[in-house]
Amino acid sequence: MDAPSTTTSSSRPRPRPRSRRPRVGLVVLTALCVLTALFAVSSYVGLDPGDSQVGLREDVAFHYPLLIVHIVTSTLALLALPLQFWPALRRSGAHRVIGRAALFAGVLPGAVSGLGVAVLGTSGLVAQAGFALLSVLWFTFAAAGYRAVRQGRHADHREWMVRVFALTLAGVTLRVLIPLLTLLLLPLLEPVYGGDEDLYFLEIYQAITWLCWVPNLIAAEWYLRRRGR
Structure with missing residues (x-):
């Protein structure tokens, strides 16, 4: 009678090492968010409207204060949201605390104030529409993500938060x-x-008000479909 075969530890398939690419990509994204946040607030620390990087309406007294609210809240969102994708934090209570701060002190007020800033914009209807739609989608996706997690639909929550x-x-x-x-x-x-530099920059800027977020959203949808649930 043949002896039963045994599987030695040397013959077992070794687990594949986990790819470091996602972690490297997350580090790069986090660093870019921090650098962008520092750059974004640098012109507004002194609360001087003359230092604004955005054209201001002289006939609207609250334009600059509204812009400050948008800068502060959007910067908070930009700093907090990358942390939500770090594996160590996702498995701790910090994930919920940071998530609520990012949502209620960052994204939602940032989107509402961003919509106001977009409507008051001085770069034409194309730019106004680009930033306005960005603000509306930002608010809508965040609200959908919050609703999903409150209902226990965690897979849906993750998808909305990627968007x-x-x-x-x-x-x-x-x-x-x-x-x-x-x-x-x-x-x-x-x-x-x-040689009209003003027109040259205006049309580039108007295009960028769409290019700064539409490709991002397309990339997010591609990632979600490639990754699946």
Whole structure:
């Protein structure tokens, strides 16, 4: 009678090492969020409207205060949301605390104030529409994510928060695209715009008000479908 076969530890398949790419990507995204937050608030620390990087309506007294609210709350969201995707924090009570802070002190007031800032914008209807739709979707996705977690639909909650994070990253892509496209399209300044720098920058900026978030959202949807549930 044959002896029963045994499987030695040396013959067992070894588990594949976990890829470090997701962690590296998360580190890079977190660093970009921190750098963007520092850059975003730097022009507003002194609370001087003359230092604003956004055109202000002189006939609307609350335009600058509303912009400050948007800067502060959006910066908080930009700093807090990346932490929600760190595995160590996701498995601790800090995840819930940070999540509520990011939602109620960051995303929701940031979206509402952002909608007001968009409506008061001085860069034309294209830019106003781009930022307004961004604000509406940001609020809607965040509210949907909160509702999902309250109902115990955790998979849906994760999907909505990936979308929220993608829209939050508009603050990063906006500040990357402005200098990048301004330099890349510089050869068009004379032949297309006749040397009119104001028109040149205005049209680039109007395009960026959409490019800073639409590709982010498309990438998020691709990620969710590739990853599945």
